Amino acid sequence: MPFNGRPKTLIAPSTGYPTTRLRRPRQADWSRRLVAENALSVNDLIWPVFVHAGDEPRIPVESMPGVMRYSVAELAEVAREAADLGIPVIGVFPYVEGELKDAQGSYAVADNNVVCQAVEAVKNAVPTLGVMCDAALDPFTSHGHDGLLEDGSILNDETVEILVRQSVLQASAGCDIISPSDMMDGRVGAIRKGLDEAGFQGVLIMSYAAKYASGFYAPFRAAVGSASTLGSASKSTYQMDPANSDEALREVALDIAEGADMVMVKPGMPYLDIVRRVKDTFGVPTYAYQVSGEYSMIMAAAERGWLDGERAMMESLLGFKRAGADGILTYFAVEVAKRLR
Ligand SMILES: NCC(=O)CCC(=O)O
Ligand SMILES: [Mg+2]
Numbered sequence: 070m071p072f073n074g075r076p077k078t079l080i081a082p083s084t085g086y087p088t089t090r091l092r093r094p095r096q097a098d099w100s101r102r103l104v105a106e107n108a109l110s111v112n113d114l115i116w117p118v119f120v121h122a123g124d125e126p127r128i129p130v131e132s133m134p135g136v137m138r139y140s141v142a143e144l145a146e147v148a149r150e151a152a153d154l155g156i157p158v159i160g161v162f163p164y165v166e167g168e169l170k171d172a173q174g175s176y177a178v179a180d181n182n183v184v185c186q187a188v189e190a191v192k193n194a195v196p197t198l199g200v201m202c203d204a205a206l207d208p209f210t211s212h213g214h215d216g217l218l219e220d221g222s223i224l225n226d227e228t229v230e231i232l233v234r235q236s237v238l239q240a241s242a243g244c245d246i247i248s249p250s251d252m253m254d255g256r257v258g259a260i261r262k263g264l265d266e267a268g269f270q271g272v273l274i275m276s277y278a279a280k281y282a283s284g285f286y287a288p289f290r291a292a293v294g295s296a297s298t299l300g301s302a303s304k305s306t307y308q309m310d311p312a313n314s315d316e317a318l319r320e321v322a323l324d325i326a327e328g329a330d331m332v333m334v335k336p337g338m339p340y341l342d343i344v345r346r347v348k349d350t351f352g353v354p355t356y357a358y359q360v361s362g363e364y365s366m367i368m369a370a371a372e373r374g375w376l377d378g379e380r381a382m383m384e385s386l387l388g389f390k391r392a393g394a395d396g397i398l399t400y401f402a403v404e405v406a407k408r409l410r
Contacts, residue, residue: 107390109383111155111409115201115356116402119292120144120187121164132288133361134368136400138164141186145194147403154406158199158246160398161187164294165208173217174206178234185242192243201246201275202239204232204260213290213299215251215307223307229256233263240269248333250277252307258327275356276324278332279317279343282308285336285362292361317343318350325353333398336360338385341392348393357394359385364400383408 094104119130119138126143130136139147148159163183169176176182188200205215206228212218216228228251236247247264249256257276264272282305290296309316321332332351334343335358348355367385371378382401389397399405 107387109386109390109405109409111406112157113386113390113394113396114156114402114406115158115160115396115398116151116156117160117162117398117400118144118147119162119164120183122166122183122186130288130292132291133365133400134372135404136292136364138292141183141190144187145190148191148198149195151403151406152195152198154403154410156198156402156406158201159191160201160203160248161191161244162203162289162293163187163208164292167294167298170209170211170298172211174209174231177206177209178231178238180238182238184239188239188242188244199245200243201248202244204236204239204247204249204256205251206231206235207251207295207299208293210295211298213295213297213302215304216253223253225253226255228253229259232256233259236260237263237267237269240264240267240272244272246273246275246331248275248277250280250335252277252280252304252309254323255327257324257329261328273330274328275331275333276329277335277358278321278324278329279340279347280308280333280335281311281340283311283336283339283360283362285339285360287362288365289361311339314343314346318346321347321351321353325351330354331356331395333358334394336363337389337397338363341388344389344392344394348395354395355393356396356398357389357392359389359397359399359401361400379404379408 094100120141121138124140126140127137130138151159161184165176184202191200207213207215214223216223232251247260249260257274261274324332331354333356334340334347337357337359344357367378367381370376386397
């Protein structure tokens with residue numbers, strides 16, 4: 070914007086060294102804080118949590134140091150702690166036992182499945198905490214794909230029908246935000262319509278709008294038990310090619326047109342350019358998912374003493390804010406919230 074009728078560039082640093090010294094404001098903590106352009110707040114955090122149907126309160130996830138699979142009862146407890154720390158939302162991800170999986174992912178739409186139990190328990194314990202659930206079949210299918218598989222292909226429209234049922238079921242259990250993470254075409258519009266017809270006009274949709282076929286999801290797949298079912302199969306016919314950037318804008322545009330309230334870019338750190346483009350182009354609430362592989366890389370290097378884990382954690386999250394994200398899904402959420410208090 071012009072200022073006093075002159076373009077900003079002309080009134081920006083015009084003299085240069087030695088009059089202008091950019092080190093001057095960096096000289097003390099107070100001055101660095103005064104000129105800081107971005108800040109991370111507890112309000113920016115979404116905490117993804119894993120839940121299992123058994124009684125064991127906490128089962129450590131080997132591929133993600135410090136991360137647990139909680140029982141439903143324990144999840145209600147830790148959800149309360151998260152809310153007390155000021156975290157606005159948790160995302161519930163199920164670990165599903167092998168015998169409950171089939172090719173159709175039937176358990177995803179089964180009444181009172183572990184996701185429903187978890188959502189109900191959390192909403193009963195902490196009604197003020199937002200709860201978000203994925204719409205996708207990968208934790209539930211015997212082949213580990215996010216959709217229905219026929220002759221080696223993932224069926225789009227048939228999958229969308231199931232995702233609508235899954236979304237309505239989760240909304241009935243009390244879920245506040247449905248997050249379609251499957252990357253089928255048209256699913257956001259179909260889910261919006263399904264939710265509205267079932268009376269859930271108030272349930273939000275945060276779409277995984279630009280979700281890339283990434284190698285950084287591996288530790289998560291071990292956590293939800295889809296690593297063994299998926300094997301070496303690829304999700305490249307529905308998730309995005311890491312080579313693409315313009316295509317992400319088309320994905321986001323369609324999801325907004327179909328009714329997404331918020332959009333997400335995933336993974337996070339290798340895709341900060343996409344976060345920035347999405348935010349600048351659309352100006353909608355934009356989120357980034359710092360995925361399991363990003364988390365585990367930092368944790369593993371910290372465990373070896375190769376980097377200062379806490380510092381890397383805070384710096385990585387600030388990077389999302391700088392890129393324009395309104396919030397971050399991160400397995401560090403509780404640690405960060407404690408630090409920010
Ligand atoms: N739909 C949720 C995920 O796929 C999470 C991936 C990760 O954290 O690696
Ligand atoms: Mg799409």
